[in-house]
Amino acid sequence: MALFSFLPKSPNFFRLFSASGVNAVDTARALLDLFERFENVEAKVRRIRELEHEGDRLSHELTNALTTTFLTPFDREDIIDLGENLDDFVDYMEEAARRAWLYRIHAPTAQAQAFARVLVRQAELIARGLPLLEDAKRHDELQKIVIEVKTLEDEGDRLYDEVEADLYENVGDVKSLVAAMRWGELYNLLEDATDQAQRVAKTIEGILLKHA
Numbered sequence: 001m002a003l004f005s006f007l008p009k010s011p012n013f014f015r016l017f018s019a020s021g022v023n024a025v026d027t028a029r030a031l032l033d034l035f036e037r038f039e040n041v042e043a044k045v046r047r048i049r050e051l052e053h054e055g056d057r058l059s060h061e062l063t064n065a066l067t068t069t070f071l072t073p074f075d076r077e078d079i080i081d082l083g084e085n086l087d088d089f090v091d092y093m094e095e096a097a098r099r100a101w102l103y104r105i106h107a108p109t110a111q112a113q114a115f116a117r118v119l120v121r122q123a124e125l126i127a128r129g130l131p132l133l134e135d136a137k138r139h140d141e142l143q144k145i146v147i148e149v150k151t152l153e154d155e156g157d158r159l160y161d162e163v164e165a166d167l168y169e170n171v172g173d174v175k176s177l178v179a180a181m182r183w184g185e186l187y188n189l190l191e192d193a194t195d196q197a198q199r200v201a202k203t204i205e206g207i208l209l210k211h212a
Helices: 011-036 041-067 076-102 110-134 136-166 174-210
Strands: none
Touching: 011 041, 011 076, 011 110, 041 076, 076 110, 076 174, 110 136, 110 174, 136 174
């Protein structure tokens, strides 16, 4: 039996998921732009903060839709989890941008740029996949996207292992120690963001399994 065949369509939920996916892409691309062209930093971070606020707005709209809707396209718990995980994905990226500005880093590292590129690819896949939730005939395609997002998280783990191994190698005084500690926090946030993208993918995967 096709997913959702016994329920009326709830286009608002799918619209909100799709909008959240697009917002995540915009955030990831803005973070990559910040790290690749480290200029007008405060303005770029402000723009990322605005995107984070848009993510919050979409999350609240999703919660409000749940309170006024009796029939939902899939389990309420899954709707809540997917909405929250998408919101947290954007939150981690925004926090990484904010720390880069607060810590007044001189220039992003090649590894930070690589993390941002992974996040862009994850976000783009998620944004491409979310609308497919509504179409049961394309769930095999969506499952492949889920696998790609999870594979990219492995790339995030590899990057994190690389930076962690070298982070304190050249520390010789208090100033360089502080810089290393700050970069450690930034790398943690970037790696957490790749993990969070995987949580989004796993939530989607769980929905697919329930309605296979």
